[in-house]
Amino acid sequence: MKLKDFAREIGLSPTTVSRALSGYPEVSASTRTRVMEEAARLGYRPNINAVRLATGRAGAIGVVMTRAGDYQFSEFISGMADRLSSEDTDILITPMIGHDPGDELQLYRRLAESRRLDAVVIHSPMPNDPRIALLERLKLPFIVHGRSVTDVPHAWLDIDNEGAIRQSTEHLINLGHRRITLLNGREGLTFTLDRLKGYRQALDDRGIPFDPKLVIHGDFTDEIGFRFACSALKQRPQPTAFVAGSMMTALGIYRAARSMNLVIGRDVSIVAHDDVFPYLTAENMVPPLSTTRSSIRAAGKRIADLLLQILAGQQARDIQELWPVELILRETSRPAPEKASA
Amino acid sequence: MKLKDFAREIGLSPTTVSRALSGYPEVSASTRTRVMEEAARLGYRPNINAVRLATGRAGAIGVVMTRAGDYQFSEFISGMADRLSSEDTDILITPMIGHDPGDELQLYRRLAESRRLDAVVIHSPMPNDPRIALLERLKLPFIVHGRSVTDVPHAWLDIDNEGAIRQSTEHLINLGHRRITLLNGREGLTFTLDRLKGYRQALDDRGIPFDPKLVIHGDFTDEIGFRFACSALKQRPQPTAFVAGSMMTALGIYRAARSMNLVIGRDVSIVAHDDVFPYLTAENMVPPLSTTRSSIRAAGKRIADLLLQILAGQQARDIQELWPVELILRETSRPAPEKASA
Numbered sequence: 001m002k003l004k005d006f007a008r009e010i011g012l013s014p015t016t017v018s019r020a021l022s023g024y025p026e027v028s029a030s031t032r033t034r035v036m037e038e039a040a041r042l043g044y045r046p047n048i049n050a051v052r053l054a055t056g057r058a059g060a061i062g063v064v065m066t067r068a069g070d071y072q073f074s075e076f077i078s079g080m081a082d083r084l085s086s087e088d089t090d091i092l093i094t095p096m097i098g099h100d101p102g103d104e105l106q107l108y109r110r111l112a113e114s115r116r117l118d119a120v121v122i123h124s125p126m127p128n129d130p131r132i133a134l135l136e137r138l139k140l141p142f143i144v145h146g147r148s149v150t151d152v153p154h155a156w157l158d159i160d161n162e163g164a165i166r167q168s169t170e171h172l173i174n175l176g177h178r179r180i181t182l183l184n185g186r187e188g189l190t191f192t193l194d195r196l197k198g199y200r201q202a203l204d205d206r207g208i209p210f211d212p213k214l215v216i217h218g219d220f221t222d223e224i225g226f227r228f229a230c231s232a233l234k235q236r237p238q239p240t241a242f243v244a245g246s247m248m249t250a251l252g253i254y255r256a257a258r259s260m261n262l263v264i265g266r267d268v269s270i271v272a273h274d275d276v277f278p279y280l281t282a283e284n285m286v287p288p289l290s291t292t293r294s295s296i297r298a299a300g301k302r303i304a305d306l307l308l309q310i311l312a313g314q315q316a317r318d319i320q321e322l323w324p325v326e327l328i329l330r331e332t333s334r335p336a337p338e339k340a341s342a
Numbered sequence: 343m344k345l346k347d348f349a350r351e352i353g354l355s356p357t358t359v360s361r362a363l364s365g366y367p368e369v370s371a372s373t374r375t376r377v378m379e380e381a382a383r384l385g386y387r388p389n390i391n392a393v394r395l396a397t398g399r400a401g402a403i404g405v406v407m408t409r410a411g412d413y414q415f416s417e418f419i420s421g422m423a424d425r426l427s428s429e430d431t432d433i434l435i436t437p438m439i440g441h442d443p444g445d446e447l448q449l450y451r452r453l454a455e456s457r458r459l460d461a462v463v464i465h466s467p468m469p470n471d472p473r474i475a476l477l478e479r480l481k482l483p484f485i486v487h488g489r490s491v492t493d494v495p496h497a498w499l500d501i502d503n504e505g506a507i508r509q510s511t512e513h514l515i516n517l518g519h520r521r522i523t524l525l526n527g528r529e530g531l532t533f534t535l536d537r538l539k540g541y542r543q544a545l546d547d548r549g550i551p552f553d554p555k556l557v558i559h560g561d562f563t564d565e566i567g568f569r570f571a572c573s574a575l576k577q578r579p580q581p582t583a584f585v586a587g588s589m590m591t592a593l594g595i596y597r598a599a600r601s602m603n604l605v606i607g608r609d610v611s612i613v614a615h616d617d618v619f620p621y622l623t624a625e626n627m628v629p630p631l632s633t634t635r636s637s638i639r640a641a642g643k644r645i646a647d648l649l650l651q652i653l654a655g656q657q658a659r660d661i662q663e664l665w666p667v668e669l670i671l672r673e674t675s676r677p678a679p680e681k682a683s684a
Contacts, residue, residue, distance in 0.1 A: 045448065045452065065423045068423060068424055069620040070420075071416065071620075071621045072416075073415075073416035073419070074413065075411060077407070077415070077416075078410035078411050078439075079410075080437070081437030082440075089437075090434050090435060090437070091434075092432050093419065093423065093433040093435060095422070095423030095431075097423050098424075106387065110387065219621075220621065223621075223623055226626050255627065277413070278411040278413075278561075279413045279561075279562065280563075280564050280593065281564060281565055284568050286601055297410065
């Protein structure tokens with residue numbers, strides 16, 4: 001059955017029917033309910049293109065993929081997919097692996113004019129991220145996952161990276177640790193700068209001098225965790241604690257400690273940030289890992305939800321969500337060994 | 343600059359220019375080179391829609407996402423993205439989480455008529471998968487990642503799951519193990535059936551009776567690996583070896599063994615299947631893990647490549663790739679302990 005036939009059958013305009021089925025706010029709840037019941041009764045399934053023509057929507061949210069192998073990607077997309085599964089809205093991934101950052105800007109210009117998507121999600125922002133100013137100018141709706149530092153008002157959702165790492169570091173200081181290493185993210189990104197800020201703040205508050213040798217930047221892999229932990233544990237005085245950027249880096253630290261016959265929770269303490277992966281859990285590690293926790297899937301779900309709100313007319317500049325992060329103490333953060341804290 | 347202006351400028355038809363820039367085989371290599379050089383010289387970037395109108399392509403490959411939190415997803419998509427980054431082709435993810443399998447079939451019908459994508463990838467096939475017959479009937483080009491069992495000729499790419507698990511099991515039998523557990527995938531899927539076949543074949547060849555208590559089905563998570571290993575290791579006689587479905591289940595087995603004070607590579611042997619994750623490597627585990635290895639990213643890349651070939655005119659039914667799997671021996675597969683092998 002065609003849209004116009006169905007609409008005539010139930011005595012409404014095709015536009016109203018399309019909007020009702022797409023969840024537009026301009027349509028009353030009672031009309032929507034009626035349209036959905038009639039559609040079920042008459043076996044009407046709208047043609048995707050007809051709906052999109054009537055609503056003026058492309059029915060897709062875009063994500064530009066500039067890096068391969070990001071371990072957070074599937075969880076974030078799972079969260080978006082979870083929210084969008086009942087919305088007739090797809091996720092359009094535009095691959096740009098191995099391109100220059102300038103190409104990404106050029107791509108947004110082309111995407112904006114293509115009308116193949118209604119909005120985009122910006123990942124891994126840096127301070128004064130040029131993508132934000134550009135998208136604002138292009139009038140392509142967007143939300144930033146993370147934060148930039150910019151005068152351009154825009155929608156963003158971030159976790160409190162600074163607070164999370166400050167809490168972890170303070171907790172370790174309270175346990176008597178003084179040489180605490182930080183496995184931070186890639187240099188130049190806002191979240192990396194925020195985490196460093198939180199770490200330094202906790203040290204400053206307790207008068208512990210900052211030692212740049214105790215900080216490394218890089219991707220969150222067990223390989224980097226393992227290598228850095230091995231080299232850090234060869235320093236004298238030996239560090240007694242690690243603040244790890246992710247579960248993956250924590251796995252590397254566990255292995256490094258074991259390979260040097262150090263006992264985690266006695267010789268070496270660890271607090272890691274946990275994005276909550278369904279396939280790898282902090283509670284199950286041996287010993288169970290103390291973490292700051294914030295679900296990346298929940299962030300993906302909420303970001304999809306906020307974009308739908310923006311598309312329904314909500315002011316993007318009013319959307320600024322900073323999610324607090326919980327510190328969950330398990331068995332890897334314990335008092336510093338005597339010799340080090342003395 | 344518009345397509346028609348650029349085409350006039352260099353004395354070619356707009357259709358030829360679009361096809362040259364989209365890599366169509368009908369355009370000669372010399373024409374393509376010339377068009378690309380002129381485009382670079384004149385600073386011409388084609389409008390995406392103009393190209394698509396001229397070529398009749400949507401410029402997207404579809405993936406329907408029916409499950410959240412699949413740990414292989416980002417690696418597979420990374421591989422596709424790697425191949426498609428220079429092809430002006432997007433990946434369109436249609437979320438269908440929590441829907442019935444019948445809804446997925448309905449969705450393919452709608453996608454086929456929407457012309458929003460040029461081809462789709464089918465994941466997690468089962469024998470006589472109804473999606474294959476449907477897509478063939480709809481004339482929507484597709485490739486199956488994995489294998490079904492069906493009379494409908496179609497394109498597929500799979501790894502040799504049966505051979506991989508047979509090899510792992512044989513290797514453990516050769517080391518004197520007799521009670522070998524298998525952590526298999528979800529029931530009903532072809533790859534799960536193939537792995538079970540490989541396991542049983544190896545046992546049969548050596549006259550070892552099959553014990554269903556030694557096989558579990560489920561998702562590949564460390565939680566399931568941990569729980570199953572704990573319960574398996576309480577059986578008497580105790581199993582001495584595990585064939586694990588993924589790196590994640592292997593992590594769970596390591597933890598279970600440690601929590602019971604069993605030494606991996608002495609009391610308990612493990613061989614796992616490794617999809618080659620950038621953030622978690624078999625070599626780095628303590629002790630380093632014996633694996634059958636096949637990169638899921640390489641599979642994603644090749645699948646994107648094969649779909650481009652199909653779109654360029656290659657017969658889909660001629661594309662049937664079975665990838666062999668390498669067994670890499672490290673330190674977790676060792677002779678069975680005396681008491682068990684005696």
